[in-house]
Amino acid sequence: MDFWGSLEDLMSDRFIRLSKSCITASEKKAVMEVLDAGYLGMGSNVCAFENELANFFGRPVVCVVNGTAALHLAISAAGIGHGDEVLVQSLTYVASFQAISAVGAKPVACEVHPKTLTINLDDAERKITAKTKAIMPVHYAGGVGDLEAVYALAKKYQLRVIEDAAHAFGSIYQSIRVGGFGDIACFSFDGIKNITSGEGGCIVTDDKFVLERLRDARLLGVKNDSNARYQGGRSWSFDVDTQGWRYHMSNIMAAIGLVQLGRFPLLSQKRQSLASRYDQLLSKRSHIELIDQNYNLIVPHIYPIVLPNMVSRALLREKLLSHGVETGVHYQPNHQLTFYSQCVSGALPITENIFNKLLTLPLHPDLSLNDIDYVVDKLDLSLKELGYV
Numbered sequence: 265m266d267f268w269g270s271l272e273d274l275m276s277d278r279f280i281r282l283s284k285s286c287i288t289a290s291e292k293k294a295v296m297e298v299l300d301a302g303y304l305g306m307g308s309n310v311c312a313f314e315n316e317l318a319n320f321f322g323r324p325v326v327c328v329v330n331g332t333a334a335l336h337l338a339i340s341a342a343g344i345g346h347g348d349e350v351l352v353q354s355l356t357y358v359a360s361f362q363a364i365s366a367v368g369a370k371p372v373a374c375e376v377h378p379k380t381l382t383i384n385l386d387d388a389e390r391k392i393t394a395k396t397k398a399i400m401p402v403h404y405a406g407g408v409g410d411l412e413a414v415y416a417l418a419k420k421y422q423l424r425v426i427e428d429a430a431h432a433f434g435s436i437y438q439s440i441r442v443g444g445f446g447d448i449a450c451f452s453f454d455g456i457k458n459i460t461s462g463e464g465g466c467i468v469t470d471d472k473f474v475l476e477r478l479r480d481a482r483l484l485g486v487k488n489d490s491n492a493r494y495q496g497g498r499s500w501s502f503d504v505d506t507q508g509w510r511y512h513m514s515n516i517m518a519a520i521g522l523v524q525l526g527r528f529p530l531l532s533q534k535r536q537s538l539a540s541r542y543d544q545l546l547s548k549r550s551h552i553e554l555i556d557q558n559y560n561l562i563v564p565h566i567y568p569i570v571l572p573n574m575v576s577r578a579l580l581r582e583k584l585l586s587h588g589v590e591t592g593v594h595y596q597p598n599h600q601l602t603f604y605s606q607c608v609s610g611a612l613p614i615t616e617n618i619f620n621k622l623l624t625l626p627l628h629p630d631l632s633l634n635d636i637d638y639v640v641d642k643l644d645l646s647l648k649e650l651g652y653v
């Protein structure tokens with residue numbers, strides 16, 4: 265016992281990262297094959313990745329350069345632009361807000377539900393005006409909240425729904441994968457998301473008009489260039505009738521993404537079991553509140569907790585770091601950022617209150633259950649040292 269105790273101490277220079285890209289020899293091999301083939305841009309690998317993703321979701325998929333570009337293109341293709349308003353929770357990554365303002369529309373900052381940290385529909389409904397054209401539910405941490413109610417509200421007011429599903433790749437709602445139903449869903453394949461293609465993202469929708477606009481708009485608006493590129497060519501004679509962007513995905517990215525998609529059953533199961541372990545250990549602590557998630561159905565991107573008696577998160581994070589545990593904060597409310605200070609009139613008390621109490625614990629597929637136990641030990645120790653318990 266003493267021996268193992270001291271060995272544990274010796275090994276306590278263990279450092280647990282908040283998140284990381286989890287890459288194996290297979291991804292490296294796939295990238296080398298693209299490099300050897302000498303066609304790095306958008307070509308057959310992107311076509312193959314889109315086809316595999318379409319099988320996964322059961323709907324057409326358009327791949328782009330990152331999740332923010334996916335949101336930007338989706339909003340634009342849905343016909344939202346200057347003077348329009350989009351309802352979105354303030355508690356999200358600034359990417360959601362930037363994608364809305366990128367088309368000249370106004371993000372209208374809404375409250376969240378304190379239990380799921382997804383958009384608060386009572387607050388959102390109060391903020392609907394004649395200019396409101398869409399709602400962007402953010403699937404915080406991988407959970408979707410009451411998505412059925414989001415669609416009911418959208419139907420009532422004839423709004424487009426653009427789901428920011430950056431956290432929710434693989435999550436299941438009412439027996440269907442997120443992205444496999446609804447209006448438009450956008451995913452991110454950023455290095456630390458549920459699957460990665462280095463950077464990258466995709467849009468999933470059934471809307472044929474939107475799909476056509478997305479496919480052209482990611483290639484500078486060049487009409488039908490996607491098909492030429494899938495075959496290793498490009499359009500030399502073409503027309504452009506709309507604004508486009510240089511937002512396509514490369515073969516290098518798609519090669520990584522294809523391998524990650526193949527590994528997804530393992531990656532998702534790992535995330536789910538790690539988050540369940542946290543739940544199991546932390547639910548016994550009365551000074552900690554958990555986010556309401558069902559890890560049999562959702563694939564968590566992050567593991568946030570709420571400390572109702574938080575005094576100084578900065579001090580707590582420093583203490584945890586001194587014990588080898590890196591933590592995060594998801595997210596600074598956007599209406600408190602200079603550029604978005606006009607996105608709400610008045611305060612967002614639920615958001616502002618919960619934000620100060622949020623702390624994100626490490627979660628990525630290269631962690632073990634033992635690492636989770638270690639993090640919880642160090643959290644207990646830090647809270648004790650700081651006089652919380």
Ligand SMILES: *Cc1c(COP(=O)(O)O)cnc(C)c1O
Pocket residue numbers: 330331332333356357359360402428430431451452453454463464465
């Ligand atoms: C990651 C993320 C995005 C954007 O994805 P990128 O690929 O990083 O551009 C959008 N919204 C949320 C909530 C995210 O976490």
